[in-house]
Amino acid sequence: MEQKDLMLRLMKYKRVLLQFKSLGLDRVYSNNLGDALEISAALVRKDFSHFKIEGNRRGGYSINRVLEKLNHLLGDSGLQEIVIVGCGNLGKALLNHDYIREGFRIAAGFDINPSQAELNNIPLYPLEILKPYVLEHHIDVGIIAVPVSSAMQTAEMMINCGIKGILNFAPLQLKSREECRIHNVNIGLEIENLFFMVNQSEKKDARSIG
Amino acid sequence: MEQKDLMLRLMKYKRVLLQFKSLGLDRVYSNNLGDALEISAALVRKDFSHFKIEGNRRGGYSINRVLEKLNHLLGDSGLQEIVIVGCGNLGKALLNHDYIREGFRIAAGFDINPSQAELNNIPLYPLEILKPYVLEHHIDVGIIAVPVSSAMQTAEMMINCGIKGILNFAPLQLKSREECRIHNVNIGLEIENLFFMVNQSEKKDARSIG
DNA sequence: TAGATTGTTAATCGATTAACAATC
DNA sequence: TAGATTGTTAATCGATTAACAATC
16 A cells, blocks of 8 residues: 555545635645545645645645645646557447546557547557557557456557556456556456445444344 | 455455466465465465464465355355446446356446347346336445436435445545445546556656666 | 644554464 | 474554644
8 A cells, every 4th residue: 555545645635626626715724635535634734744735824725835736746747648458348438538637638549450440539540550659659558448358468568568557447457567567447356345345334234233 | 444455355365266276276375375466475374364264384275265264254145236327338348248257247237318228138227217126126236337427416316226335437536425335436546646656667767777 | 812723743553574483 | 304384473664643732
């Protein structure tokens, strides 16, 4: 967990602050952010003070000031571009969503055999040209949305193209390596986990009733 | 983290053990499992001993024995059923996948206006009949795969139907409540996080070269 | 001033690891 | 027996929280 959690928290602060700002707010207190992220106010203050994000002992934190600092910390590197490999239903779902507000853009989709030339104004290319495309456009991050049967070899290919970060949706655990960080989104595990938690709390309820 | 992480680890043990078993293995050592999960062997032993899963001081753990215990711990409750609300591209992608091996099954899909009567042998129904369906089939868990604009009200509706666990794919953070546990899959955050990590390690590389 | 909130220190808490005796 | 691996204890480590002085 450690560092990863902290960074995720910073990103969440950022999102919440943007939301607050869009609501017309100027300043926040540590407890507002704590509530929004479901963490303690002390932790918010600790995080901020750790990164020298300063507030005012009476008036809390200036949203703009905090956002400035967060952008700096998280790499205010403009609009980043990613690719999606696999343009089946899942790939299409991802291609149809606009991620600009999240700070990145899907530059292109790749598929062994694209069913159309573009989708949502994003070009779809055959897999063969992945490497030249990634090199030319300096793509660092990509999403795997292919069937599980070809996921491993897709990851291999992407790493071979020089991609350094992969979000994998295929239901198998791919391991990160020195040269490429891989995060797995495992829907099956998530659902299993939900069932477990739900059953837990049912048992607890039963106990407290009985 | 805490409990949630431990349970996720138990689920991962299970998956890895099933894989080992399918490869013909009979026994594992704590360090095999540690390697597979990228955790320490000590933690594996600690976890197992915590749940009274016993091994043999020379021959490691019997895979079947461990699986038996894990199934018991994780709730060996047969095949559970879930519903999907939202049958656009994302919903279709989920409907097209077979989760039987993961211990659950998608019983039905729901949409304001289903484009077809079934998909992958799974019936698709209009949203109006969600409540009677959930009640009749005792559905505990569901997936939100609707656009962000209707996600909040969809969650409300599902909770109102008595659903106790939700996996939310819409890009907004829904909060868990007493009566319903909600897990959010936030693709934007994941990608942002990847960019951050990738940039981090690039900086590190540059430093070690310079 | 009185009141509220930050910033920070010390305490707590829990998860992970090191290490080794027990034992197969 | 010699060697290897578990099971467990004590140590470590880090994250989170409590609490309060500083201060706006």
